[in-house]
Amino acid sequence: MSSAYHMPVLYQETLNGLDIKPDGVYVDCTFGGGGHSRGILERLGADGKLIVFDQDADAQQNVPDDNRITFVPQNFRHLQRFLKLYKHNQVDGILADLGVSSHQFDEGDRGFSIRFDGPLDMRMDQRQELTAADLLKTYSQQQLHKLFEQYGEVSNSKTxxxxxxxxxxxxxxxxxxxxxxxxxPVVKGNPNKYLAQVFQALRMEVNDEMGALKDMLQQAAAVLKPGGRLAIITFHSIEDRIVKNFFKQGSFEEEEDHPFLSVKKEEVFRIITKKPVTATDEELKRNSRSRSAKLRVAERQ
Incomplete structure (x- = not known):
């Protein structure tokens, strides 16, 4: 498994949060360079199992020769279907490290980075048809405005x-x-930051990252055993809000306070991290990408 491919963020904190049982069944939804998976395998015994998902075909070259691991070349939004296929209807822990791997940023022809000239592609799964170029060509002005505002938090998204x-x-x-x-002509403020926000918005839309995250969270609640842990690392405030709300109330909407209404909701999760876990100073020095990383962990009731 390649650490050059992608340096895992919040490595120790994530593994501790999963509270790994040696004979358990675990899922890494975002295998990438396999950094977090390596840590899970080290903590698993001979009877433990690890199912790893990655929609990016490049990730498969990082899968170790270990009969405890199963690689699924799919988006994690198909979590439940493939767990069923591999006869694991219930699992002990699930991890997702959202965002883009360093490898994807470093491959100029994938179109994720502003550092290289290349096609405006941005597909994590090369089998899908929609590229960033298609999106820029076909989306209406209103659709473009909404996506740059929501996903890129671009200050002049309408312009x-x-x-x-x-x-x-x-x-x-x-x-x-x-x-x-x-x-x-329309760049505002620091050009690199502005372009990074624009590229982020396009990437999130091309790969339907928010839709996939919601699908995965709902399925995770269904496949986790009672006492099973769910650990999610986010890099964007929208992702973090989705995870936070889902852990808290089992849905994606912000909860409104009604002083005269008390509806008793069935609590799906017990929250392990009262506040999101962020990188230590030491990790920030070692890996600048960890700067915006937030880890939240919850346990299935």
Whole structure:
């Protein structure tokens, strides 16, 4: 397994949060370079099992030769279906480290990074059809405005959407460099930060990251044994809010306080991390990517 491929964030904190039983069945929803999986395997005995998901075909080269591990080349939104297929209807723990692996950022032709010229692709699963270029070509001004505002938290998202719609009539937005040049007149503040926010929004939309996260969380609640742990690492405030609300109330909406209504909800999870766990100073020095990482852990009731 390759640590150069991707350095796992909050490594020790995540493994401790999962509270691994040597004979348990665990799922790593985001295998990547296999860093967290390596830690799980070290804590499992001969009878333990690890099922790993990754929709990116490149990740399969990191799977170790170990008969306790099963690689599923799929998006984690199909969690329940593939666990059933491999005869694991219930599991002891599930981990998801959301976001993009360092490897994906470093491969210029994948289109995830502003550092290289390459196609505006951004598909984590190369089998899917929609690319970032397709999205920029076909989305309405309103759709573009909404996605840059929500997923990129871009300050002038309305202006940006209007600018793209106007520019695409004259220019084919297919490559990163030409897209960056086209954006130049509307960039606000630090150009690198601005472009990173725009790219993040496109990536989240192309891969339906929020939809996949919600699907996975609901299925995780169904497949975890009582006492089983769910550990999620997020890198974005929207993801973190979704996880926080789901752990707290088993749904994705913000809970409203009704002073005259007291509805007793069945509590699905017991929250283990009262506040999200963040990187230590030492980890921040070693891995700048851990700066925005937040770990939340909950236990199935």
């Amino acid at each position: 940006l959407a209007a600018h793209i719609v106007q520019a695409r009539q004259k220019t084919a937005l297919t490559g990163i460099d030409s897209f960056r040049a086209m954006l130049h």
